[in-house]
Amino acid sequence: MLNRLYRWLDLRYGIGEIAEKELTGYLLPRNINEWYSLGSVLLVIFAIQVVTGMLLMIYYVPDADKAFKSVSFIMNEVPFGWFIRLCHAVGSNMMVAVLLMHMLSTLMMGSYKAPRELNWVTGFTLFALVQGISLTGYLAPWSQLSFWATTVATNSVSAIPVLGPTLVEFLRGGKLVGPATLGRFFALHAAVLPVVIAAFIGAHLFFLKRTGISAPPFGRDETANPFEAREYHYQGHPGGIPFFPNYALQDLSSISIYFAVFLAVVFFWPNMPFTPDAFVPADPFKTPAHIKPEWYFLANYQTLKIFPSELLGLSVQAAAMTFLALLPFIDRSPERHPLKRPLFLTLAIAGILLWIALSVWGHLS
Amino acid sequence: MENEGRRKFLGVCVAGCTVAAAAAAGYPVLRYLAPRSGQGGAAKLVIPAGELKEGDAKFFEFAGSSAVLIKTSSGQLVALSAVCTHLGCIVQWVKEKQQFLCPCHGGQFSTDGTVLGGPPPRPLAKIPFTVTEGNITIG
Ligand code: FES
Numbered sequence: 001m002l003n004r005l006y007r008w009l010d011l012r013y014g015i016g017e018i019a020e021k022e023l024t025g026y027l028l029p030r031n032i033n034e035w036y037s038l039g040s041v042l043l044v045i046f047a048i049q050v051v052t053g054m055l056l057m058i059y060y061v062p063d064a065d066k067a068f069k070s071v072s073f074i075m076n077e078v079p080f081g082w083f084i085r086l087c088h089a090v091g092s093n094m095m096v097a098v099l100l101m102h103m104l105s106t107l108m109m110g111s112y113k114a115p116r117e118l119n120w121v122t123g124f125t126l127f128a129l130v131q132g133i134s135l136t137g138y139l140a141p142w143s144q145l146s147f148w149a150t151t152v153a154t155n156s157v158s159a160i161p162v163l164g165p166t167l168v169e170f171l172r173g174g175k176l177v178g179p180a181t182l183g184r185f186f187a188l189h190a191a192v193l194p195v196v197i198a199a200f201i202g203a204h205l206f207f208l209k210r211t212g213i214s215a216p217p218f219g220r221d222e223t224a225n226p227f228e229a230r231e232y233h234y235q236g237h238p239g240g241i242p243f244f245p246n247y248a249l250q251d252l253s254s255i256s257i258y259f260a261v262f263l264a265v266v267f268f269w270p271n272m273p274f275t276p277d278a279f280v281p282a283d284p285f286k287t288p289a290h291i292k293p294e295w296y297f298l299a300n301y302q303t304l305k306i307f308p309s310e311l312l313g314l315s316v317q318a319a320a321m322t323f324l325a326l327l328p329f330i331d332r333s334p335e336r337h338p339l340k341r342p343l344f345l346t347l348a349i350a351g352i353l354l355w356i357a358l359s360v361w362g363h364l365s
Numbered sequence: 366m367e368n369e370g371r372r373k374f375l376g377v378c379v380a381g382c383t384v385a386a387a388a389a390a391g392y393p394v395l396r397y398l399a400p401r402s403g404q405g406g407a408a409k410l411v412i413p414a415g416e417l418k419e420g421d422a423k424f425f426e427f428a429g430s431s432a433v434l435i436k437t438s439s440g441q442l443v444a445l446s447a448v449c450t451h452l453g454c455i456v457q458w459v460k461e462k463q464q465f466l467c468p469c470h471g472g473q474f475s476t477d478g479t480v481l482g483g484p485p486p487r488p489l490a491k492i493p494f495t496v497t498e499g500n501i502t503i504g
Pocket of ligand 1: 449450451452453454467468469470471472483484485
């Protein structure tokens, strides 16, 4: 049956040729490692977020008067509503975590270097967009937590000289966070950002297909990047392992491990994405004590607290982000092995330690 | 070859796991999407008889669907389903003519639900009711 369908399609559209080119004939470097499968894991996570998001939209009402109630309804009355919602909430946290790991491996293995600058830039943009979609989605349940986290987050924009206050008001759709904010954040979260993210994922994959996958710099004598900007060149890996079935199985096992961790959190640590303020409806007249952002924003939050002026704190963050985004244009040496790049390694480790320290500090303070 | 058999066995295992995982994910989703039970609305309804004047009709929700109670000019009470038997529109009460008109395709029903004209194939369904001490209990 399946065979006949395959033959029917193959006779008309030559899918056998595509399968040969993209699956079995698509060779990857022999020394490719597990870290390269995180991209597939991220694709799966994105798909789960889209599907659970669509499902949540069936019962969720994006109206300040009804949002909290509708979320409680999903959690308490709809069969498996808690499951769908937790998958969405936990999934967003996991997406950021896996994204950070994906970026870390790219940094360590130097895959961001020429000719893959645009892979890095689109990927970095995706990172920013994912933060944006997390932030806008955070407001949706209209709880004390969402309300005040959004108040604080949007407020930091006011530090921008001259334009700041107007910008905040524009962002919020009013002087304060209110029903108008929910409307625009919901539109961003459920309509605008998913489409933009999907487009960037497309671009990211397109660049990946065009340049070919980079070989890990380990376990070979020659780790330097052979790129020379004379003409376009696809990096193939003759004598490598085929994507299907060899690396597809690696992808599959990484995805399975991801699911194990993800479902363990969903089932055994269901309050992971929430603090007690998440269970109280938003009250614009009462700020709860110790309002804190999500873990991945803790470092930013702490930076803002350290610097005496908000503008300074914001500029430092903007500078750090810009530096990271433009890294492939700054770090131009072809060497890709991390141990042969002492300056890079020192800076990277220092940066990571700083980020962790700031996050822990932000969490404790 | 032995290798071939091993490959096949592992392939079947992977496929089996995938199917099991899909089923495990599909069941909650299906339940999540299924209509909520117990939302059919009240199966019994009490309407004070004084609410209805002669020749008037009162529309209400009954058992999750639309129903109508009329008091004919001769003072007779009738309770009917208001769902047209043709394609499911809600019939209108035309007071002057003392009959029901379906706005969708022009079906006409008399006060007791019989088809007077138009496409509806069956009369409107009757709903049982009792009258006690000025209260009309539907259902
Ligand atoms: S639905 Fe009533 S006449 Fe067609």
